[in-house]
Amino acid sequence: MAKVKSKWVCLECGYESAGYLGKCPECGSWGSFTEEAQFSAKGVNAAQNEFINREKPECLNNIQLGEEIRVSTNISEFDRILGGGLVLGSLVLVAGDPGIGKSTILLQTGGELCRTGKRVLYISAEESSSQIKLRADRLGINSDNLYIYPQTCMESIKAQIEELAPDVVIADSIQAVYSQAVPSSAGTVSQIRECCNLLMHIAKTKNITVLVIGHVTKEGSIAGPKILEHMVDTVIYFEGDKYKSYRMLRSMKNRFGNTSEVGIFEMHSDGLREVKNPNELFLNERSQDAIPGSAIVVSNEGTRPLLVEIQALVGTTPYPAPRRVCNGVDTSRVHQILAVLEKRIGLNLSKQDVYVNVMGGIDVTEPAADLGIALAIATCARDVVVDSQTVIIGEIGLSGEIHPVNNIEKRLNEAISSGFKKAIIPYSNNVPSGVKIEVIKVQRLFDAISACVCPASAGAEG
Numbered sequence: 001m002a003k004v005k006s007k008w009v010c011l012e013c014g015y016e017s018a019g020y021l022g023k024c025p026e027c028g029s030w031g032s033f034t035e036e037a038q039f040s041a042k043g044v045n046a047a048q049n050e051f052i053n054r055e056k057p058e059c060l061n062n063i064q065l066g067e068e069i070r071v072s073t074n075i076s077e078f079d080r081i082l083g084g085g086l087v088l089g090s091l092v093l094v095a096g097d098p099g100i101g102k103s104t105i106l107l108q109t110g111g112e113l114c115r116t117g118k119r120v121l122y123i124s125a126e127e128s129s130s131q132i133k134l135r136a137d138r139l140g141i142n143s144d145n146l147y148i149y150p151q152t153c154m155e156s157i158k159a160q161i162e163e164l165a166p167d168v169v170i171a172d173s174i175q176a177v178y179s180q181a182v183p184s185s186a187g188t189v190s191q192i193r194e195c196c197n198l199l200m201h202i203a204k205t206k207n208i209t210v211l212v213i214g215h216v217t218k219e220g221s222i223a224g225p226k227i228l229e230h231m232v233d234t235v236i237y238f239e240g241d242k243y244k245s246y247r248m249l250r251s252m253k254n255r256f257g258n259t260s261e262v263g264i265f266e267m268h269s270d271g272l273r274e275v276k277n278p279n280e281l282f283l284n285e286r287s288q289d290a291i292p293g294s295a296i297v298v299s300n301e302g303t304r305p306l307l308v309e310i311q312a313l314v315g316t317t318p319y320p321a322p323r324r325v326c327n328g329v330d331t332s333r334v335h336q337i338l339a340v341l342e343k344r345i346g347l348n349l350s351k352q353d354v355y356v357n358v359m360g361g362i363d364v365t366e367p368a369a370d371l372g373i374a375l376a377i378a379t380c381a382r383d384v385v386v387d388s389q390t391v392i393i394g395e396i397g398l399s400g401e402i403h404p405v406n407n408i409e410k411r412l413n414e415a416i417s418s419g420f421k422k423a424i425i426p427y428s429n430n431v432p433s434g435v436k437i438e439v440i441k442v443q444r445l446f447d448a449i450s451a452c453v454c455p456a457s458a459g460a461e462g
């Protein structure tokens, strides 16, 4: 193979340069350049002939599936976000803030898999064997099938995987391992890419399920190249309020199941326990009396509808530019809702600070929560209330119209099971006859405000 010259490529955006650059002029990422050799056309042909694979394409109908492609982790919330269990030979990335519980959930998963007779290798690149043993004792994990290997070198890890032949490998974490093939230190973009490549190769060629822990940056995205998320089969984020005991696992990408699926856990000294009825958790701190600035929305997280309380506070600003502070909802979405409230309802918020908070520390990303956010803001601004037994469902368009949402039946059934009596829903959503809840269909934001504000307070609406 005749190597003619080399070029430097940004692993984040693919920008090419003749020499090494510390910062990418295209995407602004640091330390993302890696050297790639270019070969002459003659050299490429020679290489292709040398490694040519004689395997033939197979007809789809002739492909035989193995008996067991999915393995249950025995943790039903974890199975749910995986789309029904771990797929053999898949690569799963679990990322989250420091101390959120990544090692805990994967050690628990490893322990459960061992109980079903699987052999698990836990590669600890961050902690010693005794630290893992201490955690395992605290979590009540005790198995002859669970192997702990404190190691950071990928080549040694690969050798041990080949020798032990485990069913599942847990790598804690991808930022702490390094490959000797790459001259940079562990955690750099090129090291992460190389180590992930090696793990992916192990997973696919040996049909071993690999669970990888990943760190996140200060901004909350996975540390390392974007390509890491493309390479793996499933990306799961560990979210939650560090100051509260519950945690959420959310699938952001899944080649074998639904995305945005949420699994809810509570952190205890003996590990993460599944929360079977999350609505109780999110609504139990709610005041039973209706208060201005509060609305209950039914947000569809993956395949599960969740009832969450949106709270808003509106007050005269002491600053030249009013503040908009949002926790758990997208700030630009709130800006859009505020613009619609000003233009279509005539609510003047230009001199008002607006704070919007999703109770329970969950992130609500669905547009179906728009109407709930708008009503929380509007009721606080006008000092009126939404009936505490009412749930609000609907997406708001720029002209104040309410757009239909998906899975309305599931959402309404969830509201019924949590004891709600009334639902405000989009006009064009059809409600099946068996659903036993008072439904008010609204076409415009103005109709929703008139429909759900309590009559006793409605006079204050003005």
Ligand SMILES: Nc1ncnc2c1ncn2[C@@H]1O[C@H](COP(=O)(O)OP(=O)(O)OP(=O)(O)O)[C@@H](O)[C@H]1O
Binding pocket: 096, 097, 098, 099, 100, 101, 102, 103, 104, 105, 126, 138, 267, 268, 269, 270
């Ligand atoms: N004895 C204990 N009782 C209750 N909770 C505990 C106890 N020990 C640890 N924890 C919980 O476990 C969390 C740490 O879990 P874990 O080490 O799995 O996190 P991690 O995400 O792997 O962290 P890192 O990013 O540092 O590796 C702590 O933040 C705490 O909430």
Ligand SMILES: [Mg+2]
Binding pocket: 102, 103, 104, 126, 172
């Ligand atoms: Mg850890």
